[in-house]
Amino acid sequence: MNAPARIAIIGMGAISAIGEDVSSNHQSLRTSSPGIGPIRHLDTPHRGRLLVGEVDIANDELAERLEIPANEAYTRSTLLALLAAREATAGIDLGDGNRTGLISATTVGGMDATERYYDDYLVSETHRHFIPTHPCGYSTEQMARYLGVTDFVTTISTACSSAANAIMLGARMIRAGLLDRAIVGGTDCLSRFTVNGFNSLMIYTDGYCRPFDEHRSGLNLGEAAAYLVLERSEPAARQSKTPMAYLSGYGHANDAFHQTASSEDGEGAYLAMKQALEVAGLEASAIDYINAHGTATPNNDLAEGQALLRIFGNVQSIPPFSSTKAFTGHTLAAAGAIEAVFSVLALQHQEIFANLNFSHPIAALGIVPQTTLLSTAINHVLSNSFGFGGNCSSLLFSSAHD
């Protein structure tokens, strides 16, 4: 199979528990400074008990930074998204006549407002202007208006693989000739809905998450938003924006095994990675770093590890890999986008970021993640995102240096 033209990444923006923009996220990754800690903003009885990756900025201040009037209803996911998307599109003329699409991913949507005003809406008019913000699509529509995107707007919600799928759709639509440029990514704020959801599933750790550790006991949730700007290679050159990296492959498969759990042999994950390599026209041996999904739930890390062993053949052949979830927490629909940004940073700076909180390899696998910052030659990075419903995606990013 011939590898089709690569997709250029010409802009990116990110906000997470470890930084308010791409460079501050990078600084935290380089210095192995995680952002997981006690709950400060989310109003829940779990405050003081569960640890999260929270963005330490209140909604009012986010709105102020975006110059959004105080009386307009924007939920937290949208506010985070706008900050990241504004950074991603800075210096790019979206009105230059190129067909531009916005493809955003979210699972929380406006649920944080709905859960807050669920009974209040019925009795008081004060917050009723938030009623329309509930649907996931509403957030994307607000973004489109703010950014001035009119050619194509859509929203993907496939649980924790959502943003990876948004990135993939952007690339596919550009390749199909339907768009010239795509702003792609995802956003999810913390909510009582999701914190309680994962807690009720008994996969929320009492402490700090420990991806790929034998004694891992679940995830920490986080909140984040990240967006990338994709273009076909030629217009990227024409706009004289130097690509930061290329998206050269992507794959998607369904595990078709269970509503929430991954199959033991990581079939969906295996198929997604295999396809990403095929689309890029690369052998597994060309991969220099894997940004793993690595949620630190017992099930995910075992299944993902099995899939890595199947793709690379044996323990020795697996390139350096790490999960950055111990920095940011699991940011659900944003995870695939924030980790895409981290993958591009790895390529730009030729650095592999640490898998924190690891001490003992999973006995059944024997695989050991990269636990410290590593400077090394990196040309190709795989980034995995897996979600409920068996939804498995893998993206392949390649260096712009070659």
Place this chain on the structure above:
Amino acid sequence: MIEPIYIHGKGGISIQPTTEPDYFFDRILPYTQNPIPACDPDYKALIPPLQLRRMNKSMRMAIFTSQLALQEANRTTVDAVITGSGLGCLRDSERFVEALLADERQALNPTPFIQSTHNMAAAAIALALKCKGYNMTYINNANSFESALLDGMVYLSEHPDDTILLGAVDELGERTTEFWNIAEYLKHDAPAIPTPLPLRAAAAPGEIAAEGATFFVASRQPGASAIGKVTAVETCLEADNPTTFVSRFLQKNGLDAPAIDAVLLGYNGDSRYDDSYRTVAQALFAETPCVGFKHVLGEFDTVIAAALALALQILNKQRIPATVQLSGPQPQELTRLLIYTQRRGKNHGVMLVER
């Protein structure tokens, strides 16, 4: 290059008895309420009882209608599943919010949380069919099915030998309906199905909320079984001028208005927003038969999928049921239909369906 996709089977659940074999809108179930739940078929006929018990309404509607579509297409499996839903699994979302508001310190039942996930209908189909292929869910208000359809067309251009399930599902939620009511989306004054649709000046504000699911089996091959084809789809979040949006769409597809044998318009009797249909009809389709669908199916984000099913039926039967024809003559021959819809003045969607 995006090319037409052929539809080989369809299945639909709605507030009309669309699951009955050969049902073709000649008999309309009347309603005088708002919202209106979908007619439940005998789900057990196509879903094993043990699985059925664990499925929420979206999941069971999606599984049932995808099975109907597969049966009509004479298939047992597909290579990919692509779905759209405006709001996802609302009832389980409401259930989980209510449980956590009641007592967040309690150990909560995780099932509503799991099944509130927006992609659960597509996932349930993948599980039921053991389909490990591409599986996608669009949650994009009233343009959710159009996004799924567009993705399906891109997917089939990448995988020309594959066969896919394309569909949409939306369920009503009790509390959510109350919220929509507070937000003044819903019709209060004499809600009725069929909704009276004065074509010149609509009467009262508000829409009639309903629910439903429609699934299709699609591929790039016409084969012997194709029941029609979709040649193009386009969406627009906000259209300053709906007529320009529709005529540009026709132009891009090398057509003019007279090339359309009948136009399906999303009139729902909401005096605030039906003008866009009147404008488009008067400007472009004054001589063309106009067909309605929301006045018999109600309004929900993915009702355009049900309109596509109706369009395919019209093409195959070569007639427009009197209950859905709003204006114009009964056409001699029906080969090309256009569907245009929007919701609350945004999420404009347009689709070309051919024999």
